[in-house]
Amino acid sequence: MYPRLYVARELLREDGVIFISIDDNEVSQLKLLCDEVFGEENFISQMSIVNNIAGRSDSKDIAIAHEYALVYQKTDIYTSLGITLNEKQLLEYRFEDIHGKYRKQGLRKRGSNSRREDRPNMYYPIYFNENTKEISLDKKLKNDIEILPRLSNGDDGCWRWGKDTLLNKIEFLEVGFVKKREEYDLNEKVYLNQNGNTKRTKLKSYLFDSKYTSDTATKILGEILPNKIFTSPKSLHMIKDFLINSTKDNDTILDFFAGSGTTAHAVMALNAEDGGNRKFITVQIPEKTDNKSEAYKAGYKTIFDITKVRIEKASEQLQDKSGFKIFETTPMFEGYLDDLEELNAKTTLFKGSELSTDELETLLTTWKVHDGMKLHEPLVAMDLGGYVAYGSSNTLYFMDKGFNVEALKAFVAKLDDDETFEPSKLVLFGYNFDSKHQREFKEALNNYTNKKSIELDMVVRY
Known part of the structure; x- marks a missing residue:
């Protein structure tokens, strides 16, 4: 937990807040960790949420009827907005x-x-x-x-x-x-x-209402996915109240443990209700489902499969047209030389020139994040005399085969004539550029003074 909490603190805005759902077994240890990471002075509340009004029958001595949510602010400039009146x-x-x-x-x-x-x-x-x-x-x-x-x-x-x-x-x-x-x-x-x-009221440290129970959460999930696919999903209403209390229309919400996708569902539902433009990032490792579970029998081999389908179904149900993107962390291609600075005769190359279109797109996404772009920030396709390059505000990627003199001329012309085109860094995928084209490109940049006097840095990656 410590690494995730530390990352969470680094990612939070100065006026940000974190809600961490936890049960009896780990709340004491988690409180100590959070005090260390966020600081005791930034502790807001240890909320109790009654998620099983009757109490759990598997409890030995006392029927446990609640779970907790620890709440910490990043700094004291966080402001609670209150929740909607019931x-x-x-x-x-x-x-x-x-x-x-x-x-x-x-x-x-x-x-x-x-x-x-x-x-x-x-x-x-x-x-x-x-x-x-x-x-x-x-x-x-x-x-x-x-x-x-x-x-x-x-x-x-x-x-x-x-x-x-x-x-x-x-x-x-x-x-x-x-x-x-x-x-x-x-x-x-x-x-x-x-x-x-509209008038709001303070979010209380004790939430007691049938809408917060696991039964209600399961019923809501059952409206878009087969029953018993996911045990004990989080309350949609609880997450919505957290969002109403702590976010404004254009805020971004991050959930480290996506599970059944309740947070994403809650963000879309709240946007549909109040016209907001909140964005969500949900993270879920591809944890395998039990091969005897209802989820596995229904074709959901991992928890992420459930997360993905719920987001899709909830989006359809709410007629949400903003869409979402899925990014998956995977091992890099076998033999990929991510730390290579120069080639020599002993270097063993992976077959970069044989990458499929999808694999090239995966590599391009990896590179753009490495170069400081946001995951969801789109790259613009640019036609350079029939050759397509992909650019952001200051970086241009040359990934495909087929770069020739006509493409080079088109690039130089665009650099001189297009006022909005001001790249400072050019990245070439070395496997699709032979040494001749790399040399021609480099010499052209060294010998040509563009009208904007932009200093261009060319990088060849393998």
Whole structure:
């Protein structure tokens, strides 16, 4: 775990956050590792998620009903955004005025430190006129009614706001009559939509709802894949709540343990709901499924096979048109000389000139990452007098056979005439360039001064 946690920390943005799902058996050790990697000061919460309301029958003494999620921030500039209100919470917003739906929240302080002596500066009179409905800090008319913060037992309490805050927010106050005490009290109008944003609530450290259970997660997975293909998938709703709480529309989400593909599914589902453009990267080793399992019998030979199909099916179900790419790490071609700087008579060559189109594309993808490009960043095919090269903003790759004088002339012409074409590095696949063409290319670059005065570096790779 330590190497992955370290890599995770390096990959996180400064305002990033990580959620790590774990069970009873490993949570203590994981907490120690995370404290070391992320720092104790960046610990946010050890969440408990009830994923089996009835409790697991295989537990010896106590029926385990929950799992954990450790939450760490990269730095203290991380900001929690809160989660969407549930149906019960939305019902509280049953009042409405010209500003929209709202709920009432008492202005009097509740709970601890709610007595007058606890916060004496928060004990002061507020005045209300029954005829004009005006609320103020000053008694303006003789019949203005004085309202003071009273505890439920009649003792003096205190307000939640000081006088300055009250003056700034006085338009959001309304008066209510408390029949039990035969006196007026004040409520704040808390609007469902403020400044164009819908009200949210804090993500709690304890998640208890049937939507978070393994049964619900299995049911959701069963809607797109055969039942019992994957045991104990993660809750789609749990991951969505993590995303809602911690990501903005264009953020990238990385999952080191893709499993059944819940994270990718959650990202696509949330984008479909709120129009976001979040992107996901999910990592899954090709772990083999048990040859006696339902997954194996259904043709899923590895966990990755399940991950891939779920992402495809969920994408179809959600009508997600953004698509996704699959990259696989594989051993390099037998005999590939990845650290070769120059050839000599004793060098044993692999058959690079016999690579298929797909194999050349694999090699090209490897090289572009080596040269600092992103995996998903596309290379642009460029026609050079019938020869096709592949370029990024500053690197041009010559992978195929058939490079000739006409291609060289076309390259030089494009370099001079195309204002947007400014490569600084040329990479040749040595097996498809004989020594004559390599020499001609090198001499042309040395002897020709392009109009843009760009210094070109030519590299031959084998």
